[in-house]
Amino acid sequence: MDAVLQSGEDFSQEVGVWGLVWQRFRRDRVGMVSLVVVLIFVIIALASATGVMASDWSEEVGTSNAPPEFLSKNLAAPGATEATGPAARITPTESSISDPLSGDLAEIRGEVTATPNPDISDPLADVLAEIKREAKSSSAAKARQSDHLLFGADKWGRDVFKKTIKGTQVSLLVGMASAALATLIGTLFGAIAGYYGGKRDDFFNWLYSVFTSIPYLLLVLAIAAVLNRRGPDTVILILALTGWTGIFRLVRAEYLKHRVREYVLAADAIGASHLRRVFVHILPNVSHVVLVQLSLHVVLFIKSEVVLSFLGFGVGVDTVSWGSMLNEAQSELLLGYWWQMAAATLFMAVLVTAFSLFTDALRDTLDPKLQ
Amino acid sequence: MWQSIPTLLGVVLLVFLLFNWVGGDPAYLLAGKISNPEQIENIRHQLGVDQSYAAQLWIFIKQILTGDFGTSWATGEPVSEIFATRLGPSLTVLLPMLLIDTLLAVAAALLVATLRGSLTDRAIMIACTVAQSISILVYIIVLQYALAYKLAWFPIQGWGATLPQNLFGYALLPVIVGVVVALAPDLRLYRSFFLDEIHQDYVRTARAKGLPEGRILGVHVLRNAAIPIVTNVMIQLPGLLAGAFLIERFFSIPGVGREVILAVERSDFPIIKAVTIYIAIATLVINVLTDLMYRALDPRVRLD
Numbered sequence: 001m002d003a004v005l006q007s008g009e010d011f012s013q014e015v016g017v018w019g020l021v022w023q024r025f026r027r028d029r030v031g032m033v034s035l036v037v038v039l040i041f042v043i044i045a046l047a048s049a050t051g052v053m054a055s056d057w058s059e060e061v062g063t064s065n066a067p068p069e070f071l072s073k074n075l076a077a078p079g080a081t082e083a084t085g086p087a088a089r090i091t092p093t094e095s096s097i098s099d100p101l102s103g104d105l106a107e108i109r110g111e112v113t114a115t116p117n118p119d120i121s122d123p124l125a126d127v128l129a130e131i132k133r134e135a136k137s138s139s140a141a142k143a144r145q146s147d148h149l150l151f152g153a154d155k156w157g158r159d160v161f162k163k164t165i166k167g168t169q170v171s172l173l174v175g176m177a178s179a180a181l182a183t184l185i186g187t188l189f190g191a192i193a194g195y196y197g198g199k200r201d202d203f204f205n206w207l208y209s210v211f212t213s214i215p216y217l218l219l220v221l222a223i224a225a226v227l228n229r230r231g232p233d234t235v236i237l238i239l240a241l242t243g244w245t246g247i248f249r250l251v252r253a254e255y256l257k258h259r260v261r262e263y264v265l266a267a268d269a270i271g272a273s274h275l276r277r278v279f280v281h282i283l284p285n286v287s288h289v290v291l292v293q294l295s296l297h298v299v300l301f302i303k304s305e306v307v308l309s310f311l312g313f314g315v316g317v318d319t320v321s322w323g324s325m326l327n328e329a330q331s332e333l334l335l336g337y338w339w340q341m342a343a344a345t346l347f348m349a350v351l352v353t354a355f356s357l358f359t360d361a362l363r364d365t366l367d368p369k370l371q
Numbered sequence: 372m373w374q375s376i377p378t379l380l381g382v383v384l385l386v387f388l389l390f391n392w393v394g395g396d397p398a399y400l401l402a403g404k405i406s407n408p409e410q411i412e413n414i415r416h417q418l419g420v421d422q423s424y425a426a427q428l429w430i431f432i433k434q435i436l437t438g439d440f441g442t443s444w445a446t447g448e449p450v451s452e453i454f455a456t457r458l459g460p461s462l463t464v465l466l467p468m469l470l471i472d473t474l475l476a477v478a479a480a481l482l483v484a485t486l487r488g489s490l491t492d493r494a495i496m497i498a499c500t501v502a503q504s505i506s507i508l509v510y511i512i513v514l515q516y517a518l519a520y521k522l523a524w525f526p527i528q529g530w531g532a533t534l535p536q537n538l539f540g541y542a543l544l545p546v547i548v549g550v551v552v553a554l555a556p557d558l559r560l561y562r563s564f565f566l567d568e569i570h571q572d573y574v575r576t577a578r579a580k581g582l583p584e585g586r587i588l589g590v591h592v593l594r595n596a597a598i599p600i601v602t603n604v605m606i607q608l609p610g611l612l613a614g615a616f617l618i619e620r621f622f623s624i625p626g627v628g629r630e631v632i633l634a635v636e637r638s639d640f641p642i643i644k645a646v647t648i649y650i651a652i653a654t655l656v657i658n659v660l661t662d663l664m665y666r667a668l669d670p671r672v673r674l675d
Contacts, residue, residue, distance in 0.1 A: 210384075218647060221631060222643050237448075348504070356504060
């Protein structure tokens with residue numbers, strides 16, 4: 001009796017289901033900390049997407065491969081010489097840019113001097129002129145180039161910190177968008193298959209077994225090969241089209257369980273349509289499964305995006321992601337320039353760890369029976 | 372077992388749709404920019420893409436049934452030959468990797484399961500989460516740089532001619548990297564399998580009759596947790612065959628995975644098609660084998 005009264009009191013306080021979930025979640029200290037970390041990353045990504053942060057990431061603000069600030073401070077004298085040593089050799093100057101094809105070109109021209117042909121001209125002349133112009137303007141701007149960059153600079157003298165921020169934007173937004181799309185597909189298919197059963201269930205189960213009999217990454221690569229396009233939208237599409245299967249299976253199982261429950265039968269009795277029962281009555285009751293899966297897939301897709309971009313099948317060359325940064329870092333490491341790799345790894349490890357811990361906490365709060 | 376036939380047909384249909392319909396006309400890909408309409412028409416005829424979709428599908432099915440996927444667009448090598456020569460190196464790395472990883476992960480998971488709830492257990496679980504969140508790329512790059520390039524304990528990359536040379540030379544570092552990457556997720560998974568068993572009645576019975584904890588875990592629990600563990604290992608196998616492409620690429624191992632990457636880079640459709648179909652078949656075969664193994668491990672399981 002007491003318990004009934006107690007729960008009656010709780011109801012009078014007007015705390016909804018999600019209010020209760022929030023109350024329970026707040027007690028999980030690890031979950032709260034990781035939620036804050038994830039939110040900080042989301043804010044960084046949004047700030048970068050809207051141009052508030054790191055919009056000038058592609059500008060060459062430092063000397064090439066300048067070490068991080070804390071290093072150049074610690075090793076004041078040797079660090080400085082080390083920084084200027086390789087940098088001086090690589091920095092673009094007027095003289096160091098020469099047309100790599102000039103030799104061949106002279107040869108071709110020499111051959112054709114007998115019959116001078118006005119059509120043959122240096123196909124790269126325009127590009128070269130532009131590069132030279134840029135080199136001039138950048139050497140003029142060299143005066144304000146600083147070596148005081150938090151995470152150092154990359155090969156072109158771009159600020160690694162800003163690059164990492166931009167990479168966070170691309171990787172996180174691609175991960176979240178593809179997870180949202182995959183969850184949408186998986187939930188829709190799962191709801192139809194589990195609720196209606198019969199032929200429709202057979203069809204979606206068949207589709208599921210077809211997609212799962214090809215290993216995930218192989219399917220991703222096959223679709224990447226076929227589409228032969230780069231860019232964040234392509235990556236989102238590829239990951240969502242291949243990644244819906246796990247969500248489908250779980251959502252279908254939930255719908256199978258729920259469609260015979262009393263509240264659904266009652267909804268049927270008062271004349272609720274099929275669509276209304278599927279989306280208004282049952283969906284909120286299985287939403288905890290969907291939410292946990294959404295969160296889980298963000299982590300999975302961020303990792304996949306990094307691998308895809310690393311291999312060059314992901315976001316294009318004009319965008320930066322953690323994967324493309326790691327690709328550059330691979331050759332930099334051999335020369336001893338480890339900071340770009342460290343920055344990308346650190347950001348990714350912190351975000352993915354926080355997201356995983358957040359997912360665990362979310363699962364614990366949403367499904368207290370699981371323990 | 373028979374239900375894998377429609378699945379296989381579905382895979383064939385999916386691959387066909389992807390490459391013959393979504394993929395567009397491969398003639399332009401093949402001919403490149405310098406080509407005239409005649410050349411393109413010629414290539415189209417050779418590939419059979421000037422025929423109807425139904426006829427193309429029939430060609431594809433015949434290719435699968437005969438195992439003859441034609442020749443690579445990039446190198447002209449027969450696809451079946453590419454497979455025959457690339458499988459060996461892949462397995463040389465994969466099998467030791469899978470074996471060492473499973474043994475280590477099961478042993479470590481048992482150990483952690485005995486400490487469940489303790490501070491050590493929590494610390495190890497958090498360490499696993501952190502280890503899992505670092506990209507596999509970082510593991511490969513750093514371990515290759517540190518162990519092979521700096522310390523020169525292993526060859527940086529390459530592949531030899533004989534099996535012992537490969538197994539005890541070139542494959543060592545790739546196997547170590549693979550085990551390091553796979554250990555954290557497997558440890559977590561197997562720990563959860565053990566914890567599922569630990570609350571069962573038979574464990575309580577064993578404790579009540581005074582068996583030492585080591586024997587309960589090492590014999591009673593291990594035997595029952597073997598089913599999900601074996602399933603996990605088996606299911607990983609076909610995926611790893613193509614999924615080890617990163618390791619194969621970094622260490623220049625001429626395996627199936629590296630071939631897939633090369634094929635994707637060159638838009639070499641026949642190879643990708645063949646790999647996808649073969650691996651799907653391997654997956655279905657392994658699923659059936661896993662079901663049979665279930666029955667061997669647990670007589671209660673009946674196949675319908």
